[in-house]
Amino acid sequence: MESKIKRIAINTGGGDAPGLNAVIRAVVLAAEEQGWEVFGIERSYDGLFEDGGVYRLDRSTVRGITHMGGTILGTTNRGNPLRWPVTRPDGTVAYEDRSQAVIDALKDHGIDALVAIGGDGSLTIAHALFQQGLKVVGVPKTIDNDLAATNLTFGFQTAVETATDAIDRLHSTAQAHERVMVIELMGRNAGWIALYSGVAGTADVILIPEIPYDMDEVCEKIDARYHMGRRGFAIVVVAEGAYPKGGKPHFERKAGGQIRLGGVAEEVALEIFTRTGRETRSLVLGHLQRGGGPNAYDRLLSLRFGAAAVKLIRDGGFGCMVALDPPNVLAVPLGQAISRIKTVPLDSDVVDTARSLGICLGD
Numbered sequence: 001m002e003s004k005i006k007r008i009a010i011n012t013g014g015g016d017a018p019g020l021n022a023v024i025r026a027v028v029l030a031a032e033e034q035g036w037e038v039f040g041i042e043r044s045y046d047g048l049f050e051d052g053g054v055y056r057l058d059r060s061t062v063r064g065i066t067h068m069g070g071t072i073l074g075t076t077n078r079g080n081p082l083r084w085p086v087t088r089p090d091g092t093v094a095y096e097d098r099s100q101a102v103i104d105a106l107k108d109h110g111i112d113a114l115v116a117i118g119g120d121g122s123l124t125i126a127h128a129l130f131q132q133g134l135k136v137v138g139v140p141k142t143i144d145n146d147l148a149a150t151n152l153t154f155g156f157q158t159a160v161e162t163a164t165d166a167i168d169r170l171h172s173t174a175q176a177h178e179r180v181m182v183i184e185l186m187g188r189n190a191g192w193i194a195l196y197s198g199v200a201g202t203a204d205v206i207l208i209p210e211i212p213y214d215m216d217e218v219c220e221k222i223d224a225r226y227h228m229g230r231r232g233f234a235i236v237v238v239a240e241g242a243y244p245k246g247g248k249p250h251f252e253r254k255a256g257g258q259i260r261l262g263g264v265a266e267e268v269a270l271e272i273f274t275r276t277g278r279e280t281r282s283l284v285l286g287h288l289q290r291g292g293g294p295n296a297y298d299r300l301l302s303l304r305f306g307a308a309a310v311k312l313i314r315d316g317g318f319g320c321m322v323a324l325d326p327p328n329v330l331a332v333p334l335g336q337a338i339s340r341i342k343t344v345p346l347d348s349d350v351v352d353t354a355r356s357l358g359i360c361l362g363d
C-alpha cells in the first residue's frame with residue numbers, strides 16, 4: 001500500500017540529552033529514503049508560532065551532527081502547549097490549552113506526521129496531541145533513564161560515563177586530603193545515573209531515591225572505610241532525588257525562581273562532618289551530565305531510534321514510541337511509556353552487585 005505521507009516534522013522537547021542530533025539526522029536521512037520532506041520545529045512547539053520557526057531539514061543540514069551535543073533545533077522545558085501561560089491585562093498569568101492551535105499550525109505547514117523526541121513531559125504532550133487526531137510518533141530521550149516501556153533512553157549511557165569520570169577524578173583529591181567527597185548527580189526521582197556511575201566509579205556509599213537513607217549506616221561505612229588504610233578517604237554518590245528515611249527530597253530555588261531538586265549533597269556532607277568529624281566537601285555535577293556529545297553507544301541507539309521512528313510512520317504506527325527491548329527496537333503505545341516513572345528495581349542485578357561489593361546503599 002502506498003503511504004500517504006509526504007512531509008513530516010520533528011521537534012525536540014524538555015531537557016537536552018546527548019544523542020538528540022543523531023536522532024534528527026537519522027530521521028532526515030531515513031525519511032529522504034522514503035521520498036518524504038522533513039521540517040524542523042524550533043524549541044519544541046514554540047517555532048510553530050514564530051516567523052521562520054519551522055524550516056526544511058535535508059541531507060546537507062544534518063551533515064556532521066551525529067557526534068554533536070545539544071540539539072540543532074533548540075529545546076525548552078517551559079511553554080507546554082497543553083498549559084500555555086498567558087499574561088492577563090492585570091499582570092496575572094492564566095493557562096490555556098493550545099493543543100488545537102498546534103495541530104492547526106502543523107496543518108498550515110502541510111505536515112502529515114510529527115516525530116516528537118522527548119522525555120515524559122514531551123511525550124505526555126505528544127500523547128495528548130495524538131488523542132486529538134495528530135499523527136505522531138515518539139522517541140524516548142532523557143539522561144535520567146526514567147521512562148517506562150523502554151529498556152534505555154538515549155543520553156543515559158553518556159551521562160553515566162561523564163559521572164563516572166567525575167567520580168574517578170574525585171578519588172585522587174579525596175585521597176590526597178583524606179577527605180570525604182560527596183557528589184550529587186542528576187536523575188530526578190530515579191537513581192539510575194547515581195547507581196550505575198557509583199558502582200562503575202567504585203564509590204563507598206551510593207544514595208538513591210528508591211532507598212531512603214539512614215545516616216547512621218552511612219557514617220558507619222565511612223568510619224570503616226577510614227580504618228581500612230593508613231590514609232583514609234571516602235566517596236559518597238548521592239542522587240539529587242535521594243532523601244533520608246522519614247524525610248523528603250530536597251528542593252532549591254534556581255535563578256529565575258524555578259524550583260528544582262537539589263542541595264542534598266551539601267545536606268549529607270554537613271551531616272557526615274557533624275557526626276564523624278571528618279573533613280568533608282560536596283559538589284554538584286549538574287548540567288555537565290547533559291552537555292557534550294553522545295558516546296558511541298548513545299550515537300548508535302539514537303540513530304537506531306531515528307530510523308525506527310520513520311519506519312513507524314511508514315507503517316502507520318501513530319500514537320506509539322520507539323523503544324529498546326534488547327536486542328531489538330520496537331514500538332510501544334505512548335500511553336504505556338508515560339504511565340509511570342521507571343525507577344530502579346530493588347531486586348535489580350546492579351543493586352545486588354553494589355551490595356555484594358560492600359557498597360553502602362544507606363539502608
Ligand code: F6P
Nearest residue numbers: 015077142143144186187188261
Ligand atoms: O530530566 C533531565 C534533568 O537533567 C534532570 O536530571 C534534572 O533534575 C533536570 O533535568 C534539570 O532541569 P533544568 O534543565 O531545568 O535545570
